[in-house]
Amino acid sequence: xxxxxxxxxxxxxxxxxxxxxxxxxxxxxxxxxxxxxxxxxxxxxxxxxxxxxxxxxxxxxxxxxxxxxxxxxxxxxxxxxxxxxxxxxxxxxxxxxxxxxxxxxxxxxxxxxxxxxxxxxxxxxxxxxxxxxxxxxxxxxxxxxxxxxxxxxxxxxxxxxxxxxxxxxxxxxxxxxxxxxxxxxxxxxxxx
Ligand SMILES: [Fe+2]
Ligand SMILES: [Fe+2]
Numbered sequence: 388x389x390x391x392x393x394x395x396x397x398x399x400x401x402x403x404x405x406x407x408x409x410x411x412x413x414x415x416x417x418x419x420x421x422x423x424x425x426x427x428x429x430x431x432x433x434x435x436x437x438x439x440x441x442x443x444x445x446x447x448x449x450x451x452x453x454x455x456x457x458x459x460x461x462x463x464x465x466x467x468x469x470x471x472x473x474x475x476x477x478x479x480x481x482x483x484x485x486x487x488x489x490x491x492x493x494x495x496x497x498x499x500x501x502x503x504x505x506x507x508x509x510x511x512x513x514x515x516x517x518x519x520x521x522x523x524x525x526x527x528x529x530x531x532x533x534x535x536x537x538x539x540x541x542x543x544x545x546x547x548x549x550x551x552x553x554x555x556x557x558x559x560x561x562x563x564x565x566x567x568x569x570x571x572x573x574x575x576x577x578x579x
Contacts, residue, residue, distance in 0.1 A: 422491045429545035435494035437538050438485050438549070441556075442496055443506035444531055445482035449475050451511050451527065455520040458513075467517060467570065474524070474563055481556045488549055508534040521570050528564040532557060 423431065452475035459468045486496035497506070504511055509527035514520035535557045542550045 420493060423493060427546065429542060429549075431492055431494075434542060434546060434549060435489055435492050437541065438489045438492070439494070439497045440506050440508060441535065441538060441553070442482055442485045442489065442498070443503045444508045444534065445478045445485060446498065446503055447507035447511050448478040448509055448527055448531070449482065451509075451513075452478060452524065454513060455524065459517055459520065461517045464517060467521065470566060470570070471520075471524075477559055477563070481559070484552055484556070488552055492549075518571070518574060521567050525564060525567040525571065528560050528567060531560045532564060535560065 452471050456468055456471040456475060459471060486498075489496045509530045510523075512523040512527075514523045535553055539550055539553050539557065542553070544550070
C-alpha cells in the first residue's frame with residue numbers, strides 16, 4: 388500500500404490531506420489514551436473533577452428519592468411514590484452515564500460513600516412528610532440545574548461530548564423540577 392509523505396510537495400499543496408496524516412499519526416502515538424486525542428483542549432483533570440461532583444450529586448439524589456419512595460405515605464402517596472421511583476431511576480441512569488464518561492476521559496469515578504455527601508452539590512434531606520419531601524426534591528433539582536449549567540458553561544466547546552451529555556442530563560433535571568413544582572402548586576391533600 389503506497390504511503391504519502393507529509394513533507395512531499397504534492398501534499399504540501401493540500402492542507403486537508405496533511406491534516407489528516409497528522410491526525411492519524413497523533414492517534415497512533417497516543418493510542419493508549421483511548422478516546423482522548425490531542426485535539427481535546429479542555430483541562431482534563433478539571434473536567435474529571437467536575438464530573439465526579441456531578442456523579443456525587445446524582446448518587447445522593449438516587450438515595451434521597453429512594454428514601455422518599457419507601458417512606459411516602461398519605462392520601463396522595465401512590466401517585467407521588469411512582470414519581471419518586473421514576474426520578475430515582477433517572478438519576479441512576481445519569482450517574483451511570485457520567486461514570487462512563489469519567490472513565491473515557493482517563494479518570495476514575497469516585498463512589499466512596501464516605502465522601503459522597505460532601506462532594507454532592509445537592510443535599511440529602513429526608514423530609515418530614517410527603518409535601519416536605521417533594522419540596523426538598525425540588526430544591527435539590529434546582530441546585531443540580533444551576534451547577535450543571537455552570538459545568539456546561541465551563542466546558543464550552545472544548546469537549547463537545549461531555550457538554551452534550553450534561554445538556555441532556557440538565558434537560559431531564561428541568562423536567563423533574565417542573566413535575567415537582569406542579570405537584571407543589573396543585574397540592575390539596577392535608578393528609579400528606
Ligand atoms: Fe440527575
Ligand atoms: Fe433530577
